[in-house]
Amino acid sequence: xxxxxxxxxxxxxxxxxxxxxxxxxxxxxxxxxxxxxxxxxxxxxxxxxxxxxxxxxxxxxxxxxxxxxxxxxxxxxxxxxxxxxxxxxxxxxxxxxxxxxxxxxxxxxxxxxxxxxxxxxxxxxxxxxxxxxxxxxxxxxxxxxxxxxxxxxxxxxxxxxxxxxxxxxxxxxxxxxxxxxxxxxxxxxxxxxxxxxxxxxxxxxxxxxxxxxxxxxxxxxxxxxxxxxxxxxxxxxxxxxxxxxxxxxxxxxxxxxxxxxxxxxxxxxxxxxxxxxxxxxxxxxxxxxxxxxxxxxxxxxxxxxxxxxxxxxxxxxxxxxxxxxxxxxxxxxxxxxxxxxxxxxxxxxxxxxxxxxxxxxxxxxxxxxxxxxxxxxxxxxxxxxxxxxxxxxxxxxxxxxxxxxxxxxxxxxxxxxxxxxxxxxxxxxxxxxxxxxxxxxxxxxxxxxxxxxxxxxxxxxxxxxxxxxxxxxxxxxxxxxxxxxxxxxxxxxxxxxxxxxxxxxxxxxxxxxxxxxxxxxxxxxxxxxxxxxxxxxxxxxxxxxxxxxxxxxxxxxxxxxxxxxxxxxxxxxxxxxxxxxxxxxxxxxx
RNA sequence: GCCGGCAUAGCUCAGUGGUAGAGCAGCUGUUUUGUAAACAGCAGGUCAUUGGUUCGAAUCCGAUUGCCGGCUCCA
Numbered sequence: 185x186x187x188x189x190x191x192x193x194x195x196x197x198x199x200x201x202x203x204x205x206x207x208x209x210x211x212x213x214x215x216x217x218x219x220x221x222x223x224x225x226x227x228x229x230x231x232x233x234x235x236x237x238x239x240x241x242x243x244x245x246x247x248x249x250x251x252x253x254x255x256x257x258x259x260x261x262x263x264x265x266x267x268x269x270x271x272x273x274x275x276x277x278x279x280x281x282x283x284x285x286x287x288x289x290x291x292x293x294x295x296x297x298x299x300x301x302x303x304x305x306x307x308x309x310x311x312x313x314x315x316x317x318x319x320x321x322x323x324x325x326x327x328x329x330x331x332x333x334x335x336x337x338x339x340x341x342x343x344x345x346x347x348x349x350x351x352x353x354x355x356x357x358x359x360x361x362x363x364x365x366x367x368x369x370x371x372x373x374x375x376x377x378x379x380x381x382x383x384x385x386x387x388x389x390x391x392x393x394x395x396x397x398x399x400x401x402x403x404x405x406x407x408x409x410x411x412x413x414x415x416x417x418x419x420x421x422x423x424x425x426x427x428x429x430x431x432x433x434x435x436x437x438x439x440x441x442x443x444x445x446x447x448x449x450x451x452x453x454x455x456x457x458x459x460x461x462x463x464x465x466x467x468x469x470x471x472x473x474x475x476x477x478x479x480x481x482x483x484x485x486x487x488x489x490x491x492x493x494x495x496x497x498x499x500x501x502x503x504x505x506x507x508x509x510x511x512x513x514x515x516x517x518x519x520x521x522x523x524x525x526x527x528x529x530x531x532x533x534x535x536x537x538x539x540x541x542x543x544x545x546x547x548x549x550x551x552x553x554x555x556x557x558x559x560x561x562x563x564x565x566x567x568x569x570x571x572x573x574x575x576x577x578x579x580x581x582x583x584x585x586x587x588x589x590x591x592x593x594x595x596x597x598x599x600x601x602x603x604x605x606x607x608x609x610x611x612x613x614x615x616x617x618x619x620x621x622x623x624x625x626x627x628x629x630x631x632x633x634x635x636x637x638x639x640x641x642x643x644x645x646x647x648x649x650x651x652x653x654x655x656x657x658x659x660x661x662x663x664x665x666x667x668x669x670x671x672x673x674x675x676x677x678x679x680x681x682x683x684x685x686x687x688x689x690x691x692x693x694x695x696x697x698x699x700x701x702x703x704x705x706x707x708x709x710x711x712x713x714x715x716x717x718x719x720x721x722x723x724x725x726x727x728x729x730x731x732x733x734x735x736x737x738x739x740x741x742x743x744x745x746x747x748x749x750x751x752x753x754x755x756x757x758x759x760x761x762x763x764x765x766x767x768x769x770x771x772x773x774x
Numbered sequence: 775g776c777c778g779g780c781a782u783a784g785c786u787c788a789g790u791g792g793u794a795g796a797g798c799a800g801c802u803g804u805u806u807u808g809u810a811a812a813c814a815g816c817a818g819g820u821c822a823u824u825g826g827u828u829c830g831a832a833u834c835c836g837a838u839u840g841c842c843g844g845c846u847c848c849a
Contacts, residue, residue: 336844338776350845383785391839450848500846502846
């Protein structure tokens with residue numbers, strides 16, 4: 185299947201039909217399961233099953249074993265071989281209700297309750313399912329499939345509902361395409377930042393220290409520091425002022441902001457002397473206090489405070505994931521205090537900076553979401569309807585001016601305002617929120633953040649919270665997967681390995697190493713008794729961009745022999761020539 | 775937090791009720807080397823923790839912790 189729009193559509197039909205075949209097989213093998221839903225997803229399909237009745241005496245629901253999956257696959261093959269037709273039928277709601285009542289499909293009945301017209305069912309041999317369709321004509325069209333994993337999933341995604349068993353799978357019109365898909369999944373594992381992080385010795389998360397708390401190694405810290413230095417430089421260029429704030433603040437401050445009630449689960453409170461303090465889950469309050477240290481004139485605005493601020497949030501144990509979701513992380517935070525007439529320029533500036541970051545780090549795939557309110561939802565949101573409408577209008581204006589493809593997502597906004605979220609993808613296609621630009625109608629009110637206007641009267645400021653990377657941990661996690669550990673030279677913890685062929689060449693190798701160091705190049709000398717092949721292998725596995733081979737010939741000619749990552753031996757050069765080439769590449773973030 | 779799986783040496787992994795294993799890494803020695811792994815020896819483990827079953831547990835059962843895949847959550 186290609187990438188054309190029709191074919192993508194076809195893929196969904198193909199996968200959805202395979203989900204039906206799977207449901208049929210499961211129902212035949214486990215007649216007491218109740219069906220949930222079985223849609224096609226980004227890459228494949230799933231179907232949810234309630235297994236409570238499979239073992240009616242047990243207090244816990246039956247769960248599918250790997251052996252069950254094999255049995256289900258076997259049964260699916262038989263159904264496919266029979267080449268049953270998928271038959272579509274439109275029926276009345278009342279008929280549908282009595283049909284699914286008879287079948288004891290409680291979940292289908294629940295879905296039916298919310299449907300009014302155009303109710304269709306699909307049958308295939310003796311299997312009937314409530315389904316909008318469309319489907320492929322017959323089961324025989326499925327040529328290759330595999331069931332991949334089984335997982336728990338709440339009915340309708342609500343944790344108050346029963347947990348169903350979800351089986352994931354994928355199918356293709358040929359074995360070759362299926363094999364390619366499976367191979368891609370295998371290859372994606374090689375990009376996993378947790379694996380690469382260990383191999384390249386970039387970071388650790390110690391059980392002894394606590395889950396979700398990252399300890400950067402010397403190599404990881406180099407990467408982090410370089411990114412942070414770059415970040416600071418770019419912010420100063422753009423009129424931001426750097427500030428820095430402590431890790432804790434009095435609980436009362438978080439009560440004033442409203443965070444205390446709302447964010448309680450994720451916030452850690454501690455006794456500090458005789459008073460209660462909160463371990464900061466965000467940096468904004470310190471920025472606001474700094475703003476409020478004096479009366480501000482309209483002439484001073486916009487004020488842009490930026491900080492690489494480390495925050496702590498209690499994330500539930502099941503959601504932690506390497507560097508991508510942690511409990512302590514450094515936000516590349518900034519707060520912009522501005523007037524309404526400055527909003528468009530400020531938002532545009534932030535969006536441009538975020539795009540510049542993405543471009544500099546050479547991210548190709550990302551997604552832009554415009555997160556707005558739940559339609560019709562009234563309570564629980566700060567700000568007036570008018571505020572929200574105007575804010576959305578402004579955000580749209582900015583996005584369209586930048587000609588960005590974006591998706592409007594209702595209900596994704598936070599309670600205090602709408603936002604633009606930029607999502608980065610990991611190796612297996614999971615989206616992680618990186619940069620975010622959020623408008624805040626809440627804090628300016630609660631803290632009475634104002635400026636004195638031309639009219640000599642106080643006006644409420646417009647507050648923008650924003651990150652252009654997201655958080656250092658997550659951003660570097662995405663970077664590792666994006667580069668597969670082969671960082672561009674400006675970010676590489678070790679930029680050059682100097683490898684001697686025999687130990688009597690150490691003098692010249694030292695001379696080369698010192699010269700590189702004097703040009704601020706990060707260099708590692710491999711001067712041990714090992715053979716050159718061993719040293720090359722070591723340096724290659726560490727993904728060092730350049731390896732300089734030092735042998736007798738090089739020493740006599742005062743040359744270095746160069747191996748470039750991904751290219752191999754590129755020949756002998758004068759050291760100065762190499763340094764020029766290298767410093768240019770570093771400068772250009774090539 | 776929920777569902778399922780997993781946890782053996784620094785790393786990658788073997789070991790299904792009867793004395794804890796390999797490769798790599800480490801240390802010591804030999805080798806002095808020309809573009810992705812030289813050779814030998816040595817050392818290294820309360821089998822995550824904990825309770826139970828058993829004459830006997832890495833192995834079977836329970837609890838806890840952590841990790842993995844989902845779900846939910848995520849200012």
